[in-house]
Amino acid sequence: MSCDHRPPCPDAAAPDASAAVALAYRPEQGWTLLCNGSIQFDDTGACLPDGRTVAPQDRIRDACERAA
Numbered sequence: 001m002s003c004d005h006r007p008p009c010p011d012a013a014a015p016d017a018s019a020a021v022a023l024a025y026r027p028e029q030g031w032t033l034l035c036n037g038s039i040q041f042d043d044t045g046a047c048l049p050d051g052r053t054v055a056p057q058d059r060i061r062d063a064c065e066r067a068a
C-alpha cells in the first residue's frame, strides 16, 4: 500500500504505527484502517499488513517498557 502523505505515515511495524492517517473508520465495529495497511482495534490490538497480529497486551507491555 503506497503512502502519498507528507510527511509519510509511519510504517506498520513502527512503534508509532497508530499515528498513520486513518483511511477508514468503523466505530460500530471497533476498528480503523490506517494508511500503512494495518488495522487498529479499539482495544489497542492490531492486524499488520503482513498478516501478523498484535495482541492488546503486547501493545500495552511495549508502551510500559518504553516508559520505564
Ligand SMILES: [Zn+2]
Pocket (backbone or CB within 6 Å): 002, 003, 004, 005, 008, 009, 020, 021, 035, 036
Ligand atoms: Zn499515509
